[in-house]
Every structure is written in C-alpha cells, then in structure tokens.
Amino acid sequence: MSETTPYRALGEPFLAALQALATAPHGGWWADVLADPDLLLAVRDRSLNVYYRGASLFRITPAGAGVSAETHVKYLVRQRQALTRLGQDGGFALDPGTAVWTRYEGPGTLAEMKRAAAALSGLEKAGVHALVKASPNVVDVEIALTGAPMEAAAAEREGAEADAMLLAPDTEASATPTPAQTRRDRLDAASLEDRGAADEAWLVFHEAKLAANPSLRSKTTPAIVTQLARYRATLTEQADRLAQSYLALCHDLVRLDALRGAVRTARGLAAMPTLDPLVDEVARGARRLRVDTEPRLVVFGFDTDKRDGALKAVIDELRGQHSLQVYAVGRPSGRTTAAFRRPADAA
Template sequence: MSETTPYRALGEPFLAALEALATAPHGGWWADVLGDPELLLAVRDRSLNVYYRGASLFRITPAGGGVAAETHVKYLVRQRQVLTRLGQDGSFGSAPSQAVWDRYEGPATLAEMKRAAVPLAGLEKTGLHVLVQTSPNVVDVEIALAGAPVTDAAAEPDGSEIEAAQLASETTTTARLRQDRLDVASLEERGVAGEAWLVFHEAKLATNPALRSRTTPAIVEQMKRYRATLKQEAERLTASYPALCRDLVSLEALRRKARTDRGLDVSDLLQRDPLINDVASGRRILRIDTEPRLVVFGFDADQRDKSVQAITQDLSGTHGLRVYAVGRPVKGTPAFRRPSDLQSDAT
C-alpha cells in the first residue's frame, strides 16, 4: 500500500452488497441496524463497525459477493430475570437458548444486544456516545492509527487505551510502535470557502485521574503521542477521509430509505453537516489539524468553577494542551465544534 492510498473506505462492491442486503429476505438484521438512530456506523478498511456506547455490536465485512457479520457473545446474553435449577449432577436446568440468543429474531434481539452493552460501557463511553449523537459534523469514532515511535518513558499505556502497544524492533533501541486510538474525528470550516479541516479529539470525564497529577498528568504524554501520530499519518488521512465521507453519504441514504420503507420518521436520524457532502464531492479540499483536542465533560456549574477550572487551566496553561470543557453530555452540547479561543496549525 502506498502512503497515499485511501485506507478507510468500504469500496464500491461492498457498498453495493450492503445496499442489496438491506432489502434481502435474510437482511432483516441489517435493516434493523440502519433504521436505529441510536447506532453509529464507522467506516473502516473494507469493513464497517456498528457502535453503541463504545461497544462494537457488529463488525461487517465483505464475503464473496455478499456480506458477513460477527459480534461478541457477551452482547448475546439474554437480558432476563430467570431462575434455573442446579441439578445433582452439576448441570443447570435451562437450555442454552434461554441464556443467550442463538439466532437473530428481529428488533427484539437488537434491543437486547444494546441492553447487554450498557453495563459494559462505563460512564465515559456512555457520555461520549451522547456527545457524538448530537454532533452532525462527526465523521469517525474509535480511530485506530499506527502510532509514531516513542521512548519507553512515553510508551507506558494509561487506562484509557483500548489496544496494547506492539513491539516494533528487535534492535537495541528503546523505540516502540503503538496503535493509538483517538475517540472522535470531526469536520469544521475556518472561513475559507474551499477548505474543510479534519480535527481529532480525545474525550475524558472530568473525574478521570489521567487529567491530574502533582507532576505531569498522564494525558499530557498521551496527547503528545497523538500529536506525533497525526503528523506522521497526515498524508494518508488527507487521502482517506474524502473516500470515508463518500461512504458516509451513501450509508446515510441507506439509513433514510430503511426508515422510510418501514414508515418511520427520518427526522429521528441525525442530519449530517453539509461539510461532509462538500468533502465527499471534492467541493472542499481537506486539511488535517495535527493538534488533537481534549474534550472534558461530565461536570456541573459548581464543579466547573472549582476543580474543573483548575484542571483545564493547568493542562492548557502549563502543558499547552487544547482543552475544551463542555459540561454535562446532553442533547445539543457542542463538544466537537471549534471554540473561538482555540487556534490550531495545519498539515
């Protein structure tokens, strides 16, 4: 793969297969996914992830001329309050099908998969899901990028990382390669008609211990890594995200058709920012902001005026981070738009 080959795109054959599946007799599960406004569709390299509160309920891939999907069994546990008897031989009296879904049986199955994901998500992922769901300019979530080499001191993972660092070299150097995972990517305009900016965000609850320390908070090193990774990957991101935006436009059309075919109100779906269409069509040139932003959320006015203000001032003033404190994650919270006091450099 060349450095400028798009690596976040579904491809026309896969998109065509997804479109056909939406109306196929065996595609009820996919039509349910498309019609559910609470689910996020994230474009990957020839695959698609379906997210709910940070949980990947489905990973969808091309299979021959069709589509294959997989999920983790933990999302198939039936959400029922049912007792079962323990026999003298140590066996439980209930059949496996009473404990887990062994086949997809329509919207009820999808609803229980979502319910199974809730206790596994945690407050941070739950809040982030709300913020993303009300942000029409968001184009990607859970963005895994090949990390730039870092020293051992900076490579220690903090608790927020999802994937472990990978050893990169058999030489005597202490450098490592990691896979960094940023929470959100969004588009914004900055006064130039023919441009759009791709911005990456890391979101943290205000109570996250990575935000505070008597020396250097862990988030500072984390954002330093992300900055290096974005600079390293900027060319590939520029090549890839217009294709991703085109896929989002196509998926949005599928979602609207799925709801219309079922007599459901399409206004329940998030109306995408016109910037996405502009980047998809080439009307705007995409530029990459290599300075990641830190979004701090999950606090009230009293906490903002006390502890949160001290945290954000330390992170921005002492450590030079671009911090945006947004309060509670509710509908309309502008978490991923450009604050007027933030200035960023481009690549």
C-alpha cells in the first residue's frame, strides 16, 4: 500500500453488503447495532469497529460477498448475580449456556454486551464516550497510527492501571525517556472544523484526559507533553495520507449514517442526531480537507470550583510553559455542545 492510498475506507462492495445485511433475515444483530444510539461506528481499512465506552463490541469485515463479525468473549458473559456450587471433583455445577451468550438472541444480547463492556471500561474511556456522543463533528475514535520515531517517548498508562493512578492523583506520572523506536500511537478522537474558508475543512486530532489524571502534572515535564509531542511528529509525517484517507472515511460515514436513519425509521424510532454538515461537504468534495498537525488536549471531569482552583494552575502551565492547546470542558454527562472544538471557542 502506498503512502497516499486511503487506509480508512470500507470500499463499495463492503458498504453494499452492510446495507443488504441490515434487512436480511440473519442480520438482526447488525440492525440492532445500527438502531442503537449509544454505539459508535469507526471506519477502518476494509473493516468497521463498533465501540461502546472505548470497548470494541464488534469488528466487522467482508467475507466473500457477505459480512463477518467477531467479538471478545469477555463481552458475552451474562450480567447476572448467581451462585454455582464447586463439586468435590473440582467441577462447577454450571451450564455454560447460562453463564455466557452462545447465540445472538436480539436486543437483549446487545444490551448485556454493553453492560459487560461498561463493567470493564475505565473512567476515562466512559467520559470520552459521552463527549463524543455530544459532538456531531467527530468522525473517528480510538485512532491507531504508526508513530514517527522519537528519541524520548513517555510510557502511557491505560485501562485498569490508569484508573488505579486516578485514585491517587498526587502520584507523579513519569516522563522517563525510552530508546528511539517506532510505535503505535492511539489518539482518542478526530473531528472536523470550519475555520472560515468556505472551501476548506480542518481535520483535528484530540487526546482526552480526566482532570485527575497524573500525566497532566509533574515537577519537571508532565508526561502529557511528551505524549503530545510524539503525536505531533506522527501527524506531521502522515498529514498527506491522513487527508486523503479521511476524505474516503467521510464518504463512508455519510452512507452509514443514512443506513442508521433508515433502520430507525423502519422500527418507528426517533431520528438520531445528524452528522455535522461538514462531514457531508467533505465527502462530496465541496471542501478540501486539511490536517492540523497540532494535537489538542481535552481535559474533563471537574466542576466549577476545581476549574477555578488547583486545576487552573495546571492548565495555565500546560498552555503557557508547554504551549499546548487545551480545552477544559467540565463534566462529560449532559452536554449539549460539542466538546471537541477549538480552545478559543470554549464557552
């Protein structure tokens, strides 16, 4: 694959197969996914991920003229409180069919998969999910890019380890350098932005952190500074390829959004919030897509008192001393305005 080949596109045959599956007798699971407003669809290279609170509930790929889907077994554990007896032979008196889903049996299965994912997701991922849902200009989540080599890379803490650190916010995050290496960078979200030129739209990448995340604080250089420097190098190196790939991605998102709307209409459900008009304009070629190589930092999970107190000093240092673009958005739940936007547009 050349450096200018779109690598975030489903392709017409796959899109057609997804459309056919939505009304096929065996496609109930896919129609349920499309109808569920809590789920996020992320376009990959000839595949589609279905996310809930940072967890990929399904990875969907082409299979001949049809569609194949896979999920992790941990999302199939039935969310029930029940006891089982341990026998003297070491066996549990348990019917596997009552402990895990062995077949997809309709919306109830999907609902329990979501509950299983919620129990496993971290505080930060749950918050990011809520922010994305309130931001119709977001076009991608959980974005993995092949990172540019860096002389120093901060060790990132994710998942359970990150949550454990959040319970002790005074713990200082390390920015200890590691040898130069090529690695996979993972950014939280990408959004489109109008900056006043009628024929342009900007693609912007974001990293989101809870206000209590220790990577925002350090007596020397906070780990987030090194992390965003690495992302900046990657975005600069891949800017042309990203612009072409996200043009294709916007085209696919418009098709998927129309399919979601059709499924909800057929089920008599209310319409979901529509995509930002910029997505359609980029997809139609009405706007040229440009890539902002400066990643944004979104800080969330705080109230007014914290914003005006110790957190203000932290954000002021990140903005002033380290020249980061920081947008402090408060609490993620109940938002009615987009979280992923320019810091200058903050309410």
